[in-house]
Amino acid sequence: MAVLEKPFPPGEYPVVVVGSGPGGLQTAYALSRLGVEHAVISQDDSPGGMFRKWPIYQRLLSWTKPDAPHDRTSREYEWYDHNSLIADEPELRATVAAEMDRNYMVPSCAEMSRGLAAFAERGGVHVRYDCRWESTRQEEGGYVLVTSDGEYRCRAVVFALGVTDPWKSPIPGIEAVPHYAETGAPREFQGKSVLIIGKRNSGFELADGLEPWARQIFLVSPRPVQTAVLSIATVRVRYFEPLEDASWGGGTFALDAAVERIERTENGGYRLDAAGTTRPGPITLEADVAIAATGFRTPIQDLRELGLATVADGRIPALSPYWESTTLPGVYFAGNTMQGAAGLRKNGVGSASGTVSGFRYNARLLAQTIAKQLGHKREWRMLGRDEIVPYLVSELRAGPEIWTQKGYLVRVVYPDGATGILPLAHFLDHCPRGSIGVTIEMNAEGAIYPVTYVRAGEEIEERELPTHHLNDFGGGEYRDALESLV
Amino acid sequence: MSNGEDLVETLRRFNLFADLDRAQLEAIADPDSERSFAAGERIMRRGMSGTGFYVILDGEATVTLSGEELNRLRQGDFFGEISTLLDEPLTADITAETPLRVLEIPGPRLKAFLLSYPQVMYRILVTEARRLQEVLAWRS
Numbered sequence: 001m002a003v004l005e006k007p008f009p010p011g012e013y014p015v016v017v018v019g020s021g022p023g024g025l026q027t028a029y030a031l032s033r034l035g036v037e038h039a040v041i042s043q044d045d046s047p048g049g050m051f052r053k054w055p056i057y058q059r060l061l062s063w064t065k066p067d068a069p070h071d072r073t074s075r076e077y078e079w080y081d082h083n084s085l086i087a088d089e090p091e092l093r094a095t096v097a098a099e100m101d102r103n104y105m106v107p108s109c110a111e112m113s114r115g116l117a118a119f120a121e122r123g124g125v126h127v128r129y130d131c132r133w134e135s136t137r138q139e140e141g142g143y144v145l146v147t148s149d150g151e152y153r154c155r156a157v158v159f160a161l162g163v164t165d166p167w168k169s170p171i172p173g174i175e176a177v178p179h180y181a182e183t184g185a186p187r188e189f190q191g192k193s194v195l196i197i198g199k200r201n202s203g204f205e206l207a208d209g210l211e212p213w214a215r216q217i218f219l220v221s222p223r224p225v226q227t228a229v230l231s232i233a234t235v236r237v238r239y240f241e242p243l244e245d246a247s248w249g250g251g252t253f254a255l256d257a258a259v260e261r262i263e264r265t266e267n268g269g270y271r272l273d274a275a276g277t278t279r280p281g282p283i284t285l286e287a288d289v290a291i292a293a294t295g296f297r298t299p300i301q302d303l304r305e306l307g308l309a310t311v312a313d314g315r316i317p318a319l320s321p322y323w324e325s326t327t328l329p330g331v332y333f334a335g336n337t338m339q340g341a342a343g344l345r346k347n348g349v350g351s352a353s354g355t356v357s358g359f360r361y362n363a364r365l366l367a368q369t370i371a372k373q374l375g376h377k378r379e380w381r382m383l384g385r386d387e388i389v390p391y392l393v394s395e396l397r398a399g400p401e402i403w404t405q406k407g408y409l410v411r412v413v414y415p416d417g418a419t420g421i422l423p424l425a426h427f428l429d430h431c432p433r434g435s436i437g438v439t440i441e442m443n444a445e446g447a448i449y450p451v452t453y454v455r456a457g458e459e460i461e462e463r464e465l466p467t468h469h470l471n472d473f474g475g476g477e478y479r480d481a482l483e484s485l486v
Numbered sequence: 487m488s489n490g491e492d493l494v495e496t497l498r499r500f501n502l503f504a505d506l507d508r509a510q511l512e513a514i515a516d517p518d519s520e521r522s523f524a525a526g527e528r529i530m531r532r533g534m535s536g537t538g539f540y541v542i543l544d545g546e547a548t549v550t551l552s553g554e555e556l557n558r559l560r561q562g563d564f565f566g567e568i569s570t571l572l573d574e575p576l577t578a579d580i581t582a583e584t585p586l587r588v589l590e591i592p593g594p595r596l597k598a599f600l601l602s603y604p605q606v607m608y609r610i611l612v613t614e615a616r617r618l619q620e621v622l623a624w625r626s
Contacts, residue, residue, distance in 0.1 A: 222509070222512040222513040222515075223513055223516055256513070257509070258508065258509040258512035258513065275507075275508065275509035276509065277509050277510065277512065277513040278513075280509065309522060309585065310522075311517075311520050311521065311522045311587070312517040312518055312520055313493070313517040313520075315517070318522035318524075320524060320527070326522060326523070326524035326527075326585065327524075327585070342521050344534075344536075345521075345538065345590070345592065346534075346535070346536030346537070347536040347592070347593060347594055348538060348592025348593060348594050348595060425528075428528075428531055428534075429528055429531075443536070443594075444592070444593075444594035458552060458553075459532055459533050460531060460532075460533050460534065461533065462533055462534055462535060462575070464535070
């Protein structure tokens with residue numbers, strides 16, 4: 001086979017996208033369709049590098065239903081497929097759904113990887129692979145990315161790096177404890193007692209995978225598992241068995257305790273000293289092996305020295321509602337780092353920006369925002385007066401953006417009839433008087449209902465509409481409520 | 487400030503959490519509860535429901551009503567408790583005046599939070615009593 005020339009040689013581009021996971025591919029696809037010149041570089045050698053490493057024991061956590069009430073090539077189907085990237089062309093849609101073996105509702109890592117590769121190939125999303133971003137300089141009017149292949153100059157840069165750097169919380173002695181990312185095969189744990197620091201997704205993934213092998217499992221962290229939140233979260237599958245075992249006293253323990261120190265013991269094991277939180281009192285544990293399931297961070301390299309603000313223990317960049325760094329103009333993030341823009345979090349419910357299902361829509365908006373800043377004109381879909389209510393009803397029933405990004409994205413109709421998707425926070429603060437917004441939201445009890453927003457004067461009028469037993473928001477009361485807004 | 491150790495240290499200095507021991511502070515200092523806002527960004531919007539309780543970790547914010555500044559909030563100050571406790575829409579806007587970091591207790595979890603930490607509830611009550619006293623003194 002002939003060696004093909006690598007695309008995007010070093011040089012000057014209006015936009016550079018760094019990364020070839022779902023966030024990078026979705027952003028690159030959207031920029032291409034908007035006609036924005038850009039380069040895409042990646043340190044990996046093919047799309048979706050992360051899915052070849054993690055999750056370690058299990059499948060992904062988000063569902064893809066091969067059959068659903070809407071046809072797989074339709075836009076409405078996207079709500080039933082939380083893993084495929086989105087596209088205008090039917091042949092680029094639902095590429096993960098096509099890979100599902102139907103044994104599970106969530107894809108395996110291999111199914112996910114194949115779906116991403118199919119999207120990149122059929123969509124003609126080019127990437128300069130094996131090109132590693134090494135350092136960054138700020139120059140007038142933009143940034144210079146120094147890479148293993150040379151320098152890239154750009155006005156805007158989109159980092160789609162994932163939250164993929166193993167991170168350990170600052171506990172004395174933690175350096176002697178291997179990270180989740182280094183965990184070996186389950187059989188290596190046969191007959192052993194296992195101490196897992198962390199009670200979030202990765203900690204419970206390990207506990208669930210190790211239960212058939214380990215003698216005892218201790219999960220330890222200061223805060224209790226949020227069982228009320230889990231009851232309405234798709235991630236709960238990982239928590240079921242370990243929590244059930246813990247509640248029945250079967251050898252798994254989920255302890256709420258602030259870890260004071262971890263030490264190696266003479267027999268090669270680990271000893272942990274902690275102070276109970278939910279139930280106060282000292283706790284000492286000994287185990288044969290220990291694992292730090294304390295999470296990951298975005299690999300921001302030298303961006304902090306340029307002034308990048310972060311949240312969550314410095315693990316994730318702090319972002320505006322349009323996913324721009326709050327401190328470095330022109331530096332954007334795509335992929336699951338988009339969770340650095342928290343949104344309104346009404347009723348404590350977060351966005352879906354940490355998963356493909358949510359950030360694929362963010363990426364499309366991000367591309368539009370960058371295109372606008374580079375002087376491209378955005379083409380809006382225009383609605384006539386009589387089209388507005390039927391259109392909003394159909395969006396409330398099946399609009400995948402507002403169904404997936406509940407309470408983060410909003411379907412907007414401007415006074416002139418232009419319609420589009422925006423971050424809700426942006427709509428509330430910047431839309432002209434007479435603009436209408438509709439969202440689907442969820443409360444802490446898991447009820448799903450539409451909410452309408454109207455900018456009447458200085459103030460926003462917010463109105464929650466009733467729930468429906470079949471989530472069908474197309475009936476008379478919903479139409480009447482929308483009609484009263486127009 | 488960039489790690490959980492610092493978040494615990496920050497909270498420890500606040501009057502609101504002065505009665506809590508280290509384990510209790512660690513339980514509260516959830517890095518995922520940290521929110522960051524750019525200067526000029528709104529944190530709370532008048533008329534909106536479903537809000538939470540916030541403690542300022544760093545930076546300043548202003549409370550405004552129809553554009554008029556009513557109050558300025560600084561490190562260690564808290565807000566959002568009234569609309570959360572009464573389950574009513576917000577009555578004012580709160581905007582970041584400088585880059586702002588806050589700790590968020592989501593509205594649906596505030597009651598359980600206060601019942602878990604009655605010393606924090608007591609300190610909130612003292613602050614609310616002072617605010618009420620100021621309003622009464624201003625009226626008389």
